[in-house]
Amino acid sequence: MIRVELLVEEVLEQFTSIKKSQMVDESQIEQFINEVVVLSQINHRNVVKLLASIPIIYRDVKSTNILLDNNYTAKVSDFGASRLVPLDQNQLATVVQGTLGHLDPEYMLTSQLTEKSDVYSFGVVLVELITGKKALSFNRPEEERNLAMYFITCMNNDCLNQIIDEHMVIEGNTEELKEVANLTRRCLRVKGEERPYMKEVAMELEGLIRKKTSRNDLNSAEIEYLLGKASTGYVVGGYRSNTTTAGVDSMAEDMLLHGGR
Numbered sequence: 001m002i003r004v005e006l007l008v009e010e011v012l013e014q015f016t017s018i019k020k021s022q023m024v025d026e027s028q029i030e031q032f033i034n035e036v037v038v039l040s041q042i043n044h045r046n047v048v049k050l051l052a053s054i055p056i057i058y059r060d061v062k063s064t065n066i067l068l069d070n071n072y073t074a075k076v077s078d079f080g081a082s083r084l085v086p087l088d089q090n091q092l093a094t095v096v097q098g099t100l101g102h103l104d105p106e107y108m109l110t111s112q113l114t115e116k117s118d119v120y121s122f123g124v125v126l127v128e129l130i131t132g133k134k135a136l137s138f139n140r141p142e143e144e145r146n147l148a149m150y151f152i153t154c155m156n157n158d159c160l161n162q163i164i165d166e167h168m169v170i171e172g173n174t175e176e177l178k179e180v181a182n183l184t185r186r187c188l189r190v191k192g193e194e195r196p197y198m199k200e201v202a203m204e205l206e207g208l209i210r211k212k213t214s215r216n217d218l219n220s221a222e223i224e225y226l227l228g229k230a231s232t233g234y235v236v237g238g239y240r241s242n243t244t245t246a247g248v249d250s251m252a253e254d255m256l257l258h259g260g261r
Contacts, residue, residue, distance in 0.1 A: 033084060055085040057092070057113055061121035062102045062135070063128050083113065090114060101136030101146060106192050116192035119201065123187025127151045130181060132165030148188050155185050176208055 059081040067075045081097050091114040096107060102124045104117035124135050127147050133140075135147045144150045154163045160181055168177060183204050189195050196204075 055115060057083045057085060057115055058118050058121075059083060059113065060098050060102070061118050061125060062099050063125050066125065085115070099135075101134070101148070104192065105190055114192055115198065116195045119187050119195045119198055120189075120192070122198065122201065123184050123195075124148050126180065126184040126187065130165065130168060130177070130184065131163050132167065133163075152185060152188060155181060173212075176212060179208055180205070 056079075058076065058079070060078070065076060065078045067077050069075055083092055083094065085092060091112045093111055094113050096103070096111055098104075098107075098121070102121045104120040106120075107113055107117045124147070127133075128135055131147065131151065133147055136145060137147075138145055143153070151163060154160055160178070164177065164181075183196075183201065186194075186196055187201060
């Protein structure tokens with residue numbers, strides 16, 4: 001009997017209930033959203049689990065809405081301006097809402113909100129990270145007030161070094177910075193259809209992180225190997241000495257870590 005019950009339970013777990021919002025009237029949409037909210041907070045064996053995620057346009061992506069926890073993991077906050085997108089639509093006609101300096105220019109002109117609107121705003125956040133400057137400041141010269149526009153101008157004129165935050169530049173990360181800058185420029189394209197999807201942006205950034213991590217791991221292995229060699233003896237005038245000192249080891253380590261400079 002127990003085996004039969006387990007079998008039935010296994011079969012029931014294979015069934016998926018799909019519910020789709022139909023554009024009938026406003027009250028039904030609100031009811032559907034309410035059901036999603038309720039189901040998202042329930043975890044019970046006899047209640048269907050909420051699996052299909054509904055597209056959300058955040059609508060106000062900016063650095064002040066991105067918080068960091070104790071492990072420096074980013075947490076998006078303040079969903080007050082967010083909109084749920086019906087599954088049969090890819091854009092919404094809305095009253096323009098957002099923060100100047102981060103707003104998608106296409107959305108400002110057409111009042112048509114799309115998921116690419118968030119991509120533009122995230123591009124502005126990337127510019128803020130790259131440059132260490134605010135998205136909008138009337139204390140800067142006129143051509144530099146709108147950071148995104150100024151960034152694009154610098155990229156087009158091949159003068160990224162004039163705008164990049166000096167604290168961002170460290171040995172060996174020049175290529176990564178260029179790749180992030182090029183990705184940022186794609187996010188900031190005026191036409192939404194020419195921007196990448198947010199998933200593509202995330203994948204590219206994750207790829208850069210993995211590449212950087214693997215290279216750092218390789219460099220660490222090389223340094224450990226060379227330091228191991230140095231600790232067994234060092235060459236003086238063509239002869240190998242086994243009387244290494246802490247001072248010599250420290251100097252060798254410093255030279256390895258700083259490229260001999």
